Amino acid sequence: MQYELNDQQRQVRELIRRVARERVAPRAAAIDAAAEYPQDMFDLLRELGLFTLPFPAEYGGSGSMLSACVAVEELCRVCYNTAYLLVVQWTPFGAILAGGSEGQKQRYLPGLADGSLRAAISTTEAQSGSDVAGILTRAVASDGGYRLNGTKIWCTNAAVADIVLVAAKLGDGEGSAAVNLFIVERDTQGFEVGPPEDKMGARGVPSSPLFLDDVLVPEDGLLGGGFKVVMEAFNQSRPIIGARGVGLAQGAMDLAIDFIGERRAFGQTVSQFQGVRWMVADMAIQIEAARQLVYRAAAMVDAGVTGKALAGAAAMAKAHASDTAMRVAEDAVQLFGAAGISNDYPINRYFRDAKVLQIVEGTNQIQRNIIANDLLGRA
């Protein structure tokens, strides 16, 4: 498997790197401080045609998950929240692409690809996050469709989404086999999006509870493939979550290098101390290792690898890249000294956002379960 970028991927990297530096970086601190949805950044990504990047050419994409990872990496290097705008659109897009009927694809995918529609995906409930099979939301066949009842939490993008893919158990089924995704359109009667969570990190893209009170989803609002589609959508999007970790870590290291090159102590710049130099070398080692794992998982997606064969590699990429983001961000804060704690400097934002990455899209313990199951069989 080849993880080197091809010419097209290098062009994507150069374009996004320039846009990130010139147009995204100057907005990053304000987005975090205000905790407001960055509509201007959404418009920018839309203008650049980036929402479609990993998807097939028929939706205007490059059909390359590796290109998508490179784009996310470059954006996350300067602004976690702007990178999140892409990722939060891609998981529901991927789920509809994988499990949708021709009608569902035609109805939603062109709009999600060009950014005229926004989406979210909701599995998590108060009593069950990691354990998706423990959800209580129910869908019962009725009135030529399905009636959904339940309460969700932590649904990112719901506040602005035109459609939400809601996980619910069908009929009186139990366990993961009963879990299905239903496409709920925003203005459906009985569907309500609650006030956003007040978050430590990922503050620019709101996460909200959902209330479903006898919400009628038409028959063609049920996504095919059941729980497998949910899991496969997460497997496929994990390299992108890993790319966020790589970009975040790279951005934190960039800032640390700039800072210690200027800051002086004991008559020399901090970058001259041997212990500090080794910390930076360790950052670079971890970032490059994480990048290679992410590119490998993305290349596997691009080569059509799915299911069990992809799950372990995607889990390694997500876990290692997000653990790297956390470690590097923590060390970068340390190298800033007291300035690392001050809100006058950007580095504590990287630290707060990194923590989110270890928890979302399957916690890193769950990623290790996936890897261990692959190696040892299920416990």
Ligand SMILES: Cc1cc2nc3c(=O)[nH]c(=O)nc-3n(C[C@H](O)[C@H](O)[C@H](O)COP(=O)(O)OP(=O)(O)OC[C@H]3O[C@@H](n4cnc5c(N)ncnc54)[C@H](O)[C@@H]3O)c2cc1C
């Ligand atoms: C910023 C943010 C955005 C989010 N966006 C979305 C979204 O858009 N849609 C959505 O559906 N959800 C979303 N979530 C929810 C997220 O997916 C869950 O928080 C995550 O899956 C963990 O679930 P939990 O919080 O209920 O923790 P729990 O599942 O209760 O886990 C608690 C702890 O126990 C550990 N644990 C649980 N089970 C095991 C196990 N089998 N082995 C070892 N350790 C275990 C976990 O790793 C964790 O450390 C978001 C969360 C955050 C923070």
